[in-house]
Amino acid sequence: MAELSTSRxxxxxxxxxxxxxxxxxxxxxxxxxxxxxxxxPDLLIAxxxxxxxxxxxxxxxxxxxLVMLMADLMLQRPPGLLAMLLVLGCEYLKTxxxxxxxxxxxxxxxxxxxxxxxxxxxxxxxxLIVAVQPAPLGLSLIQMVLTIAIYPAVVFVSQSLMGVRKPxxxxxxxxxxxxxxxx
Amino acid sequence: xxxxxxxxxxxxxxxxxLLIAVxxxxxxxxxxxxxxxxxxxERFRTQVTDRVVPGMGWAMTPVTGMINLLRDFxxxxxxxxxxxxxxxxxxxxxxxxxxxxxxxxxxxxxLDLNNVRLDPRLTFVTGVVMADSGSPFRQSVLLxxxxxxxxxxGWAAMDGIGLVGRISGTGKNTARVILLTDAASAVxxxxxxxxxxxxxxxxxxxxxxxxxxxxxDLVRAGxxxxxxxxxxxxxxxxxxxxxxxxxxxxxxxRLSADYERLEFLRVLRHHGVDSVTDPGTIVTPLNAxxxxxxxxxxxxxxxxxx
Numbered sequence: 001m002a003e004l005s006t007s008r009x010x011x012x013x014x015x016x017x018x019x020x021x022x023x024x025x026x027x028x029x030x031x032x033x034x035x036x037x038x039x040x041p042d043l044l045i046a047x048x049x050x051x052x053x054x055x056x057x058x059x060x061x062x063x064x065x066l067v068m069l070m071a072d073l074m075l076q077r078p079p080g081l082l083a084m085l086l087v088l089g090c091e092y093l094k095t096x097x098x099x100x101x102x103x104x105x106x107x108x109x110x111x112x113x114x115x116x117x118x119x120x121x122x123x124x125x126x127x128l129i130v131a132v133q134p135a136p137l138g139l140s141l142i143q144m145v146l147t148i149a150i151y152p153a154v155v156f157v158s159q160s161l162m163g164v165r166k167p168x169x170x171x172x173x174x175x176x177x178x179x180x181x182x183x
Numbered sequence: 184x185x186x187x188x189x190x191x192x193x194x195x196x197x198x199x200x201l202l203i204a205v206x207x208x209x210x211x212x213x214x215x216x217x218x219x220x221x222x223x224x225e226r227f228r229t230q231v232t233d234r235v236v237p238g239m240g241w242a243m244t245p246v247t248g249m250i251n252l253l254r255d256f257x258x259x260x261x262x263x264x265x266x267x268x269x270x271x272x273x274x275x276x277x278x279x280x281x282x283x284x285x286x287x288x289x290x291x292x293x294l295d296l297n298n299v300r301l302d303p304r305l306t307f308v309t310g311v312v313m314a315d316s317g318s319p320f321r322q323s324v325l326l327x328x329x330x331x332x333x334x335x336x337g338w339a340a341m342d343g344i345g346l347v348g349r350i351s352g353t354g355k356n357t358a359r360v361i362l363l364t365d366a367a368s369a370v371x372x373x374x375x376x377x378x379x380x381x382x383x384x385x386x387x388x389x390x391x392x393x394x395x396x397x398x399x400d401l402v403r404a405g406x407x408x409x410x411x412x413x414x415x416x417x418x419x420x421x422x423x424x425x426x427x428x429x430x431x432x433x434x435x436x437r438l439s440a441d442y443e444r445l446e447f448l449r450v451l452r453h454h455g456v457d458s459v460t461d462p463g464t465i466v467t468p469l470n471a472x473x474x475x476x477x478x479x480x481x482x483x484x485x486x487x488x489x
Contacts, residue, residue, distance in 0.1 A: 025239055027317035029247050030324060033445045035364050035387050039319035065206045069213070073228045074235065076321040080213030087210065091203050130218050133366065135320035136387055143319065 012058040012164065016051060020044055020067045024074050039139045041146035044071055045086060045119075046154040049112050052090040053097055054155075054164050064090055078132060085122055089115040097166075105152070113148045120144045225352060233354025236314050236325055243313060307341075307449040308332050313357065322365035322387065323348070324445055329356045333452070339410070339417045340448045345439030346370070346410060346421045347448055360448065363391050363423070363438060371413035372423055377401040380411055383423055383436050390427060393434040404428050408436050418453050 023043050048068075051059045068083035096111060120140055127134040134140070158164040217224040236243075258265065310326035328334050330353045338350045340360045348368065352359040361368050368385040374393075379401055382394040396402065406426040412419030424438040 024317065025242070026246075028236065028239070028314040028325075029243060029250070030312045030315040030445065031247060031250060033312075033315055033322075033324060033362070034389050034442045035322055036319055037388075061202060061206055065210060069210065070231075073231050075317040076228075076323065077318065078214060079217050079224060079228065080210040084207050084210035084214065087203070088207055130215075132218065136366075139319055139387070 009057060012055070012162075013060065013063060015162070016047075016059050016063060017067050019047060020071065023047070024071060027075065039143035039146070041150040042143060043147075043150070043154065044068075045116065046147055046151045047158070048086060048090055049093060049115070049151065050155045050158050051164055052093050053108060053112070054158070054166050056094040056097060058164060059090070061087060061091060078127065081126060082119075082123055085119045089119050105155075109148075109151060112151055116144060116148055229352040229354045229357075229359065232325065232359070233329065233357045237327070237356050240313060240327070307451050308334065309447055309449050310334075310358070311447055312445050320387070322362040322368075322385065323351075324360050324362065324448070326358045326360060326448055326450070327356065328450065329354050329358045331355050334358045334450055337416070338453050339421060339451045341421065341451065342440045342445065342448055344422065344441070346417070346423045347440045347442075347445065349417070350450060358450070362442070363436075364389060364442070369394070370423065371411045371416055372408050373411035373419075374402055374426065375407045375409060377406065380413065381408075383408060389442065390429070390435040390437055393426070393436060396434065399434060402426055402434060418451060421451075 027040075044067075048059065048064060052064075065083060065087050068086050069080060071077075072079045072081070072083050093111065093115060124134050124137075124140065213224075308328055310328035310332075312324045313327050314325040316323040326334075326340070334350060334353050336350055336353060340347045340350060346363065348360040348362040348365070349370070350358050351361045362385070363370060363383060364385045364387065366385055366387050368383075368391070370383045371380065372383045373380055374396075377398075379397055381396040383391050384394045385391045393402075393408075404426050408423040408426060410417040410419060410421040410423060422439050424436040424440075427435050427437045429435050
């Protein structure tokens, strides 16, 4: 049993970068070369949040940082900035898992939205401070709102298809000690 | 085992916080280095893209093809309607074809008469579009030709008809083209027939803005916009598009290149424009050491005498 869960742990740890690459792959497909008036939601961020809140051990900070840095490089963003904000946001959410475990999904959604708004604002602010021209405000707002809107869908897919769900109180011996240690 | 683990976990919080801080600082450091020494980091980015994206190519091409096929399939539903439209368009095109043929013959005759030599160095390399920027905030595409094929930064990329963008960032096997619609793109251009110069600067919409125009009154919707070659940025005379006014009254360029389907792009080899540097040996004697301000009047008089 222990061996099985360890192999599953590593499988899921490998699955996160894999999924991230898949998302980047679909974003890179040269389908739309005309500028659009709207921006698609950032699935990668939603995925990172959903997994951090459900199974923090599936997305260790190293893998999170590397994946996000890769995304920054591939998607022509200022490298490192969004990755840093996202790592900090995810780690903050991970510390909140204990409190949010009892709360309903609405509470979790609100927390995620707050973090996302914070990340967007900080990203813009830092870009303005170092005098880099940030992305158009309307587009970033649309992307932020759509990412918040699609978050429940991402949660549903990761729970039902990939089995990334919060450990039930019964089978969570190791995890309970872990969350206690963290708080 | 469980005990062992819980003991280990007890020590993690300070370590964990340290780890978070170290990683966050590393990422911040990368960002600051990018801000300070952008070219070096951008070169690194190009190398990463150069390594990763061609590896995805085997999957990218079929998936893109499939999705485009599905999109086309939707248009099959109104096949008969399209057929009718196409037939009427074809009739118009035949009239245009006649006109074009006549003009081509006339053009060839005139060129022959004038003994005009077209720039022989304006040859091109054709590349396939592999990927786009992947983000709604940046407008660029990745071509499958790179430094290996002699591509250099700053060259112009066209589709069959009009200018598409500028090479910015060449890896060994790939090159990135910043499209004219990108917010970072600005191309010195010439508006015909009034001959006004302006900058075509992208703003993340489908039609770039016309900037730094001296006299907007002379410019009308429908005027042709071509590259002016100022600053040695592009060869002169590449077609960019036509002037159009947006509802706010600003002048924009409706691009001639078909941005809906960028599949193959031509990258024009361009080795800069030779500039005239010496004052000319006939007008002023070679050995005369005249200060630059004084050269103007004698040469002007000389021209007047001649």
